[in-house]
Amino acid sequence: MNSVLVTGGAGFIGSNFVRMVLAEHRECKVINLDKLTYAGNLENLAGFMEDSNHEFVRGDICDGLLVERLLEEYSVDAIINFAAESHVDRSIMEPGVFIETNVKGTVALLKAALDKGVGKFVQVSTDEVYGSLGPEGLFTETTPLSPNSPYSASKASADHMVAAFGHTWELDYNITRCSNNYGEYQFPEKMIPLMINNALNDKPLPVYGDGMNVRDWLYVYDHCTAIWQVLTKGRSGDIYNIGGNNEKTNLEVVKRILDRLGKSEDLITFVKDRPGHDRRYAIDSSKIMSELGWKPSVTFEEGIGKAIDWYLENRKWLEHVVSGEYEKYYDQMY
Ligand code: NAD
Ligand code: TDX
Known part of the structure; x- marks a missing residue:
């Protein structure tokens, strides 16, 4: 190539x-x-x-x-x-x-x-x-x-x-x-960086529905x-x-973020559910693992720790992306 x-x-x-x-x-x-x-x-x-x-x-x-x-x-x-x-x-x-x-x-x-x-x-x-x-x-x-x-x-x-x-x-x-x-450089409209950013700023963490939707x-x-x-x-x-074989409910992920950042679970706020919200995704990745020899390098526990540390070390990047268009989007959404 x-x-x-x-x-x-x-x-x-x-x-x-x-x-x-x-x-x-x-x-x-x-x-x-x-x-x-x-x-x-x-x-x-x-x-x-x-x-x-x-x-x-x-x-x-x-x-x-x-x-x-x-x-x-x-x-x-x-x-x-x-x-x-x-x-x-x-x-x-x-x-x-x-x-x-x-x-x-x-x-x-x-x-x-x-x-x-x-x-x-x-x-x-x-x-x-x-x-x-x-x-x-x-x-x-x-x-x-x-x-x-x-x-x-x-x-x-x-x-x-x-x-x-x-x-x-x-x-x-x-x-x-x-x-x-x-991971690194994810735009904070997506759940994990959005929750990290809100927690860092002591803002409510908006969990859709009952928080029991599962992502892998x-x-x-x-x-x-x-x-x-x-x-x-x-x-x-x-x-x-x-996929990484890492099924978690949204609530589990949010609690892990709060724990790592030393913030209170009182920041969790249940908000109106996403219309048509898919309940659960889970991937069988045995084909790519057996045929192409691929495997993930980190567990979820290791990866989420690395990701949170990255956001802590890159506060400037985060500040830049949450200004301007993002503020308007956030106000419209939440
Ligand atoms: P992202 O929104 O962070 O990035 C998308 C990029 O595409 C941006 O840089 C944007 O400027 C560019 N772009 C948008 N429209 C364009 C156009 N018309 N011409 C040229 N560039 C354009 O998205 P992401 O999360 O990095 O996702 C990347 C891809 O991976 C997507 O195809 C997505 O469907 C897929 N995917 C994402 C995830 C996830 O968890 N984020 C999971 C599985 C698959
Ligand atoms: O504020 C929120 N509160 C909340 O509870 C946000 C933004 C999300 N959620 C929930 C919805 C989902 O159940 O968290 C879960 C993850 O949400 P997103 O980060 O928006 O991801 P998802 O909708 O699952 O889609 C993502 O994964 C597959 C990517 O955005 C897609 O690009 C990818 O294809």
Whole structure:
């Protein structure tokens, strides 16, 4: 792999992936295409903007001509598509942009990849496309898609388009479906950094519904290593589930954050539930573990400790991202 186009590489997972590749895979040049929406932040790439292996381009994945130019100019071997509108609550407020970026943007990338003969297309998808589980069972790669939110419906549509390009034109692709990520540089609209930020500021921690919804948490670096394995070793046309086998109720996670920060559980406030709130996600990642030899590097207990410490050490980053647009969003939401 000599040259990859990473889309959404200024966001949470994309920037962690870019930093991992630049640090650990020096043979590979990274072209990073990001629109810099509210979720994109060049501070996530601090220290890597001047790296000669890194070319940052501000632009939209929906812009097919721009994508084609980049593929040609940098002789791109593979596209890894992280770019997306990624927040469920925002998709409930404003679904249209989720169709634009997540569906139409993915199709624009697929067309460009086909036209320019790109060797591999990795679509970074989510376990939310499978819908919601009851108290038992796990999502496998053959679980039927049954998305419930506008966000997950847009991601499922994109997954179908990727598979259709593979089936119709033999595009070499993989789809990864990962569970909830947490870690460094996550925007505080998502539950874990939102709760950390509120706790640090002694603000109420808004837990939706009864707090008993279950998510299967994975440390972001471990998601990135899984994607690298799929990129370099994945079988053409295969789907890989990725998860850390760390099911927790939201209330457990929130209490752990408060405990680590030495704050009182009195900050917990139960608020109105998210409409259509999926009850439980849990991933069976035995396929990627057995076929590609991937495994997570940290337990949830280790990872959440590292993540909380990072937010404590990076108060400036946090202060910057919670000013401006975020304040308006927060007031509208809570
Ligand atoms: P994020 O919201 O933090 O980052 C998204 C990035 O995409 C931002 O940098 C943004 O500027 C960019 N972007 C948005 N629209 C764009 C466009 N039209 N053109 C170019 N760039 C655009 O998201 P994230 O949490 O890092 O998620 C990354 C990917 O991983 C998404 O595809 C998401 O569906 C998937 N995923 C996320 C999780 C999770 O827990 N966060 C879990 C599984 C899968
Ligand atoms: O303020 C909150 N209070 C609360 O109780 C927020 C923001 C969330 N929650 C709950 C809702 C969920 O049950 O916490 C859980 C996690 O919420 P999010 O962080 O919004 O994540 P989720 O909706 O599970 O989706 C995430 O995981 C899969 C990512 O945002 C997606 O991009 C990814 O695909």
